[in-house]
Structure formats: C-alpha cells, structure tokens
Amino acid sequence: MSGGGCVYFNTFFNAKKSFNTAEKARKASGSINLAEYETAIAKCLKIVDLYPKSKYFDDALFVLAVSYYHTKKYDKAERRLRELIANYPNSKYLKEATVYLSQAKLQLGETPEAMAGFEEIFQSDYPKEFKSQAAMELGDFHKREKRFDQANSFFRSVRDSLGNVNQQRRAQISIADGLYDNFRFGDALGEYLQILGLKPTKFEEYHALFQAA
Secondary structure, eight states: OHHHHHHHHHHHHHHHHHHHHHHHHHHHHOOOOHHHHHHHHHHHHHHHHHOTTOTTHHHHHHHHHHHHHHTTOHHHHHHHHHHHHHHOTTOTTHHHHHHHHHHHHHHTTOHHHHHHHHHHHHHSSOOHHHHHHHHHHHHHHHHHTTOHHHHHHHHHHIIIIIOOHHHHHHHHHHHHHHHHHTTOHHHHHHHHHHHTTSOOOHHHHHHHHHHHO
16 A cells, blocks of 8 residues: 555656646746646546545646646547536636636637636636636637627726736737727727837737837
C-alpha cells in the first residue's frame, strides 16, 4: 500500500508539473506546449482509471479536461468537465470548469448552449476574470449577429469594470469596430481615439488611427 501511494503521488505530481509548465507558457505568450499537455493527459488518465476514490480526483479531472481543451480535443474536454461539475459540486474548480464547459461547447458548434452558459456566468457571482471572459464571448456573438448595441453593452462592462488592461483594450476596439460597421462614423471616431490612451500595440495603434482617419 505504501508503494502504491508513492506511485500515485508521483504520477499526480508529475501530471501537475507538466500541466503548470504548459499553462505558464500559454498565459505568458499564447503558445501551446502540446508535449506538456499530452504528458499531463497521459498521467491524469492513470489517476482517473486507477484511483477513482482519491481525494485529488477532481484535481485530475480538471487538469485532464483543460489539457484536452488546449490540445483541441473539445469533445473529450466537454465530457470530463460535465463529469467534474456533476460529481463534485463543491470543487474549488467548479466555476472555472463552468467557463471551460461553455468554451468547449462553443468550439463544438453548440452555440445556443454555450451562450446560455456565458450568460449565466455573466449574471452570477463569479470572479471578475470569468465574468470578463463571458462578457467578451457574449459581445463577440452579438456582434457577429449584427446586434451592435447588445454587443457593446457587454464590451463596455469589460472596458469599464471587469477586464484587465488587455481585455479593456480589446473591448474598446470591438466597440469602435462595431460602430464603424454600423455606419455610425461620428461615434466610431471618438471610440477609436480612446484606444490610443490604453497602451495599444503598434498594430492596434495603426488600426485605430487608420480607422479614425
């Protein structure tokens, strides 16, 4: 039993180590380290298969689901996220898993279900970072459907209170572009100029100035 526990702990430790390495790279630069995510998947599958009563089972499910998501195995990610949400309602990963579930549904083309999930996240008591993600997805959806006023209400919530500086800037660009696409050029002009005060990248600065001109 002692030996089995050591193997279990080492498997879980190595799974989390690979997962954390992959997540750090993704959050820092947006790059996807497939090898590290695949290592996390392989080791978490061992935990799920061999240790179903472990107190870290929900940890393994979460790592497995997120690793599936970022390696574009969206159907497998959705299944593991639903398993986590259904069986571990008190898990510390519950709210983040709900966000990922909506994102997985969106990638699978289940748009109505995804938007319903994002709407619930936006309206409920979730951390600001999750509400901001949900608001951006809802804004993008309404913008694609050419419901610009609805889209901009979500983008403004990100710009004014929910988002970090990068999300605020992206939201501001989306507001300006939506007004421009809706032929509201006078309103768009002011919104493009506001982008210049949000520390834009060179490309974003060019886009704002060109569209303003």
